[in-house]
Amino acid sequence: MWELNIFITLLLAIFILMAGSGIGSAAEIIVHSGESxxxxxxxxxxxxxxxVEPGTYHEDITVDTQDLIIKSKSGNPDYTKFTGHFGIGFMNTNLGTIFDGFTLQGNYSAILKEKA
Incomplete structure (x- = not known):
């Protein structure tokens, strides 16, 4: 009987380790044309x-999350265009955000705001 208990305990431990293995891993989020x-x-x-899939995106963007990679799916700036204001983070904060593969049109200067 105790052998069965040990087996069940080990099986449960393996299940918990497998279920928790994805916790904390980075996600990949797809933005389709027409989405925000x-x-x-x-x-x-x-x-x-x-x-970000190819298209033209008209919106104001503010990034306050550290270490994001925001990139066009094609990698070709001619296919993915961004218009609007773009701001990264708070002053005196190194967010490590990468914004790659876009054509920036309009007012695209970085807008840094004071942390409240």
Whole structure:
């Protein structure tokens, strides 16, 4: 009987380790044409990658999450265009955000705000 208890305990421990193995890993979030990049940023956590499909995106974006990668799916800036204001983080904060593979049109200067 105790052998069965040990077996069940070991099986349960293995199951818990397998179930918890994905905790804390970075996610990949896809933004389809017509969807909001800001919504993806708001749902992202540190270390996530946001992949933006080709299209033109008209919105204001603020990034306050550390270590995000925001990149176009094609990698070709001619296929993925961004218009609007773009701000990364708070002053005196190193967010480590990467924004790659986009054509920036309009007012695209970084807007840094004082942390409240």
């Amino acid at each position: 990049i800001q919504a993806a940023i708001n749902n992202a956590t540190e270390g996530d990658t946001i992949i």
